[in-house]
Amino acid sequence: MAKRGRILAAAMAFGMALSVPVSAQQVYEFRVDGGDEALAKALRGASLVLAARNDKVTDPQELFSSAQAEYGRIVGALYAKGYYSPVVSVRIDGREAADIPPIDVPPRIERIEVSVAPGLPFTFSRADVAPLADGTKMPDGFRVGERAESELIKAAVTAGVDGWRAIGHAKAEPSGQTIVADHARQALAAQVTLAPGPRLRFGPLTVEGQERMKLRRILKIAGLPEGEVFDPEELRRAAERLRRTGVFKSVSLTEDEAITAPDLLGITATVVEEKPRRFGFGAELASLDGLDLTGYWMHRNLLGGAERLRVEGEISNIGAQSSGVDYELGITLDRPATFTPDTTVGLSFDLAHLNEEDFDADIVTAGINAQHYFSDTLTGRGALEYTAANITDVAGRFDYRHLSLPVGLTWDRRDDKLDATRGFFLDAEVRPFQGFGFTDSGMRAFVDARAYRNLSRGDRPFVLAGRVQAGAVFGSSLLGTPRDYLFYSGGGGTVRGHPYQSLGVNVLRSAGATQYTTGGQAFLAASVEARAMVTQSIGVVGFVDAGHVGALDFFEGVNDWHAGAGLGLRYATGFGPIRLDVAAPVGGTTGDGIQIYVGIGQSF
Template identity: 45%
Template sequence: MALPLIRLTILRVLVLGAALAFASAAQALDFRLALPPNAEDLRGSIRGAMLSATAAEDPDAAPQDIIAAAQADYRRIMSALYEEGYFGPEVSIRIDGREAATLSPFEAPARIATLEVEVTPGPRFRFGRAEIAPLPPGVSPRESFRTGERARLSVMRGAARGGITAWRDIGHAKAELSEQRIVAMQPERRLNADLRLAPGPRLRFGRLLVSGAETVSAKRIRKIAGLPEGSVFDPEDLDRAVARLRRTGTFSSVAVTEADTPSPDGTLDVTVQLQENPPRRFGFGAELSSEEGGTVSAYWLHRNLLGGAERFRVGAEISGIGTGTKDDGEDYLVEFRFRRPAVIDSDTDFFAGAGFEVIDDPLFESDKGQILAGLIHTFGDEFEASASLGYRYASTRDDLGSRDFSQIILPVTAKLDRRDDFLDPARGYYLNVETMPFAGLNGTESGLRLTADARAYRALGEDDRVVLAGRLQFGSVMGPDITEVMPEDLFYLGGGGTVRGQDYQSLGVTLPGGEEVGGRSFLALSAEVRAKLRGAFGVVGFYDLGYVSDESFPDGGSANQAGAGIGLRYNTGIGPIRVDLAVPTTGPKAGEDIFFYIGIGQAF
């Protein structure tokens, strides 16, 4: 007998739900924005400035909230119109037929049915008189702040900021806008703007005060920041100080503030507010390709080893996992790195490192170690150079037999990075050049090893939907005969780093006696077309070509190989996940084998 009662209860719930839904629909707020026909191009900017329009779309918005938003919209709409050059507008906002400005949010009705906004922009104004003074010698107002140009609030604000910046750039740190006279001439549709600046005295940098540092000493922070105490104030010096502190990686937040008033001696103190990162960090990574196998890596990092923002990093890597070939086993690497910022000046760091590696590649095996120390100098945010002195040794086995090498090395590197993004660049270029003179102590004569890596990117279309990317790599060993060069200093082609679609390090050179070794020089070219699809997905087409030679420079008779393929990208927000499929386009297996590569970030 309970079944009919259950059915009746369900019916009542459905009827009640339908009634509530109907009531909710009936209470939907009717919003209207009325503009003259010749002002329809302003609808978007006016609609975007309105808080009440957004509140009207919220079914949970209370009448008090809508009234308060509407009252704030008078000023917001006027500001939007001033920005477009309209300085005589009329604005009416009516809630259920009553002007919103006359309503009290504390006596709001139970519900609101209509919200009507009527805007008459009036005539568009242009600048009549447009003056800003005083300005530093040789500085002129921006072109948009001139008689006859469209009068916009942003132009006036920009002119004032530009004038203040010009004074600050020559040491007047407390320059400010002291007076502004803005008069709208209604009949002439002209806006007269007279802006007056107060440059203030020319100041010098005073003390650098440190706040928020917990484990890094204030003395070291001042050394790293390199703010030139006693020198004429320059905003660029402040920017450089912030960049140097951030570059250490020790601080998660760096901000500078200037003192409100200068000191009596004409100096201006600056406070740097810092927040330190956790001192220790652990990370790991992984990559996979069908030919080169898997690679796993991990590291442990201390960001402030000795209390002076020193970085100490221990890393380990295993590569070539699961290749399944007897000629290509697993490689092992352990390395230690130490870097201390600001050892000579604020832009020169000291670094030292040591590494031990076991290499089992298709054409050679090697057990090697290296230790070196040197200096890195940073030139701005984009360019850095380093020089170091070190010692290395290697015990190798290849077609030429078992050999031991030892050398004194002097690596010198220069890197210029003007890419807009490290993991997914769309514009800019990158250049890395390394020259390494070496003095042979055992197994080799002295000579020079040179490598270069150049990359360029160009975006096409709206929202950078298509990106053209190109890469050129070059390497050369000069001095010793090819039989006296460390196998790991020679060059091989094939695999994800040079020519995709070819076996890993499959192309070297063949000596007259039939021995297969790496080349004394190589040249590799890569081209990609990257296109965005819907959502986070993208597609890539690529072609790689490489040459390797037994001479110090490749020529027309050098051995070569090529590969081509397509790839899929999924943008994670911190960099794309990369999946590439490639086939050889030259060689006996052209068009037959398929290789795949998986990683994070673009291929280059």
């Protein structure tokens, strides 16, 4: 006679079956008699037998091991859904797998049958975790009358323990439990007792595994507040600060088992260092704008204190039809945990030669900067920069010299920086500048806002993505504003379908001089994309972009706009999607014909 929990009972009201022959000699059958399709899908997902079928396992010993372990996997999956009186049978060529001795594994297995009778779902007749710290929030559904899913009990216990840990009781743990299933009533009574333990303070941080990194700098970067009340969030942030340096391949912070009298809890950081040097490169191609190549070389730990030296260069507009080739070289040296554990201070030096359609420029910028991490998603930055630029256009040569104080905030709540499906991104910066000589003084402001929403509930997202960019220059004249502070539109970063920086404003440098194009002091651009994955790796995109440039402000008469639209393909890779966009102008006069854009990552 079959036993409850492992042998098939009488068939219930309805059944769902899956039978797929792998070969002429081997057949798998998985049947669920009762429940609904969602339960059947969960059970199939938990099945080791079906996993072996999918992996095309043929070895009898492996198949036998999967079959014997199937009972526990299926029962666990049923408990997770609130079914506590199941009957499960796993038969190997007609024999119950649980009854076959391990030393009597069949030399050949032709058929494996899994049969599940879930029974009726249970509800909570009691749902109690106590005592709880003030403010502890129990998971939704952990209450009398709700489906008694075992995962809810685990989540409730975890929430209770986390509630005590959040106010300093680091050693909080379950101290007892009573869980009773009433099969006659299909009810489950769950009672768990917690032991909060004493309220503790952070003890000293011990570090293991460092090689080139200086111990005092690790302690400084971690910023663990020794002597203050234990807080798991502080522990998490300390680990994140160490990871953020890029010096370490892995970082783990563990709490000591023992408490140091009277109430100190020591922490051990175990780190594994990365190789100190790294390099990388990238490329992006547009049919009219040409090829952009980027590359960098970086030393992660220059002086043993996580000082990051980075040298990066870019050659852009190679083969562009409307401008020459641009060259840029930048050198930065950053030091984390300067002033505070969350503040990085750095030095920067940049050289650039721009060969644009309407002007040539040689630009040198040197500065000191700081970045502060307010949280995982919010960062602030500030800098003091001096820039010298020599500009040559049809009206002659002009020298711009200015000192700027850029201050910005970045709020990044995207789920994936290269392929976001939900969340938002907001970057805002104001840049007051003091001009010298020919250069005026004023302020430049710029905002980049993006939002993403996944409209699909399946495993193939359908995402609506939107972007708005806006910028303005205040206080300076159009011709007295540093040329690289003015705004243009067109190209892959603003309006696809129109050539790079093709939209500006037409001005005269002096009476009778030749008219030429320069950037404007007001800029607005918007983009909308619909992104759909048609397979697990291939997606399609439809998009519309529009841009506006004003000479002095958004609404004065000297301004223009343009728009573009197109379709794109995406191919998902482990490092972000490969992007191919084809766009054409649908408004304005700055574009003509089709443009193609190729790159890595979504367009925004």
